[in-house]
Amino acid sequence: MEKNVLQREARSPYLRIRDAIIEGTFPPGSALGEQSLAEWCGVSRTPVREALRGLEQDGLVERTARGLIVTNRTPEQILDTYDVRIVLEESVARFAAERHTQIDRIRLESLIRASSDPKPGDQLARRNHRFHRTMWAASHNDALIDVLSRLHMHLTRFPATTLSYERRWEQTQVEHRELVEAVVARDAESAAQLARAHFERARDIRLKLWQQDIP
Numbered sequence: 001m002e003k004n005v006l007q008r009e010a011r012s013p014y015l016r017i018r019d020a021i022i023e024g025t026f027p028p029g030s031a032l033g034e035q036s037l038a039e040w041c042g043v044s045r046t047p048v049r050e051a052l053r054g055l056e057q058d059g060l061v062e063r064t065a066r067g068l069i070v071t072n073r074t075p076e077q078i079l080d081t082y083d084v085r086i087v088l089e090e091s092v093a094r095f096a097a098e099r100h101t102q103i104d105r106i107r108l109e110s111l112i113r114a115s116s117d118p119k120p121g122d123q124l125a126r127r128n129h130r131f132h133r134t135m136w137a138a139s140h141n142d143a144l145i146d147v148l149s150r151l152h153m154h155l156t157r158f159p160a161t162t163l164s165y166e167r168r169w170e171q172t173q174v175e176h177r178e179l180v181e182a183v184v185a186r187d188a189e190s191a192a193q194l195a196r197a198h199f200e201r202a203r204d205i206r207l208k209l210w211q212q213d214i215p
Helices: 002-023 034-041 045-058 075-099 102-114 121-139 142-155 168-184 188-213
Strands: 061-064 067-070
Touching: 002 034, 002 045, 034 045, 045 061, 075 121, 075 142, 075 168, 075 188, 102 121, 102 168, 121 142, 121 168, 168 188
Parallel strands: none
Antiparallel strands: 061 067
């Protein structure tokens, strides 16, 4: 009982600090002191300590000689993250082609039809993530979904959405449509190849955006 109460108390500070890191309120390299964070969250130091432990496990926080800091962002991290994501998204595409249900197909095709409606950049990013989460769901593999959700959290710490890049949304619509067509046709190999190409392009654009973000 006591352990469950502690876990509930720790969740709110975890989410608040995590979101502040992702949104840049606590930029890379920022020191994270338990006392100051406890005051900021309006809680005791114990749930903050638990939250920081979770963030360290997530890779958003690292321990240094001067204490805990927000993990720095590097181009190597982009490459490492995409190396993993590309492999996982290939697996998602294969599983989705093999396992998708009629409901999955309807949801994916509905998102493709809706994608032609123009939206501001931040809404495009949410729409894009919704498409990929729907594709993940069509894979019917909870382990893949869990790992990909964690990877997505790391990618949101990097510069603006890749959809802000010139004509990227138009190209993304084409790539999404081709991917859905392969999945619906249950062509697992083509779906995997299309997923790989899609995320390799996203990786290259993410690196260009990172370069532009350097002061």
